[in-house]
Amino acid sequence: MNQHPAAPVIAIDGPSGSGKGTVSRRVAAALGWHFLDSGALYRILALASKQAQVEAADAERLRTLAAGLRIEFKPPVAAEEQILLNGRDVTQAVRSEECGKLASELAVIPQVRESLKNLQRSFCRAPGLVADGRDMGTVIFPDAGLKIYLTASPGERAQRRYNQLKEKGLNANLPALLRDIAARDARDQNRAVSPLKPAAEAVVLDTTGTDVEQVVATVLAMARSRLGLKTG
Numbered sequence: 001m002n003q004h005p006a007a008p009v010i011a012i013d014g015p016s017g018s019g020k021g022t023v024s025r026r027v028a029a030a031l032g033w034h035f036l037d038s039g040a041l042y043r044i045l046a047l048a049s050k051q052a053q054v055e056a057a058d059a060e061r062l063r064t065l066a067a068g069l070r071i072e073f074k075p076p077v078a079a080e081e082q083i084l085l086n087g088r089d090v091t092q093a094v095r096s097e098e099c100g101k102l103a104s105e106l107a108v109i110p111q112v113r114e115s116l117k118n119l120q121r122s123f124c125r126a127p128g129l130v131a132d133g134r135d136m137g138t139v140i141f142p143d144a145g146l147k148i149y150l151t152a153s154p155g156e157r158a159q160r161r162y163n164q165l166k167e168k169g170l171n172a173n174l175p176a177l178l179r180d181i182a183a184r185d186a187r188d189q190n191r192a193v194s195p196l197k198p199a200a201e202a203v204v205l206d207t208t209g210t211d212v213e214q215v216v217a218t219v220l221a222m223a224r225s226r227l228g229l230k231t232g
């Protein structure tokens with residue numbers, strides 16, 4: 001597909017808990033660019049489907065539901081932006097493990113992925129976009145000027161997820177998170193449409209044992225050299 005993005009894009013993909021959300025937000029903030037949390041769109045659709053009692057098997061109704069979502073991301077209240085669905089604050093509900101699991105089940109459905117494509121691309125605006133997801137570099141922004149694939153060991157990713165949930169005052173259980181991460185990795189990597197994998201030109205960064213500041217600095221250095229950006 002020959003796509004002409006309206007603005008430069010940095011695509012940051014990787015599995016659950018790889019730190020891509022935190023890294024992408026910080027890179028976007030450092031550059032003064034827009035930020036797309038594509039996983040949140042799958043989570044919002046999952047929540048909306050639960051509310052509307054639409055089954056995962058009903059791909060056509062899911063497509064209609066996706067087309068009618070009214071989503072707003074409000075500037076960060078704390079570390080993450082507030083999410084409104086049809087005017088209602090769904091920030092907490094969307095971040096639950098249950099919602100993440102349902103999102104990953106819906107994400108295997110080709111019609112669901114197709115129905116969220118244009119919405120994701122609409123986030124690409126000047127001066128630039130940092131896009132966080134599973135298929136940002138492979139499918140949604142194939143012409144992204146910089147593609148990063150962040151990963152970390154399953155044990156470390158489960159521990160990070162545990163810490164994040166606890167910080168937000170949500171329930172967390174480490175062995176259950178580890179099982180869930182393994183199941184979600186398998187589903188994301190083995191689905192027929194847009195499976196999770198590094199883009200051919202992606203830089204793969206294993207962040208096991210690396211602190212977030214270091215990863216952010218590495219990505220900003222790459223943005224400087226590959227996209228010719230001045231990042232201070």
Ligand code: C5P
Pocket residue numbers: 016038039040042043100103104105107132133134135136184188
């Ligand atoms: O990143 P996050 O955990 O919020 O994403 C929730 C789920 O949505 C993932 O497990 C994955 O199955 C799906 N997803 C996807 N493609 C994306 C972003 C998320 O399939 N670009």
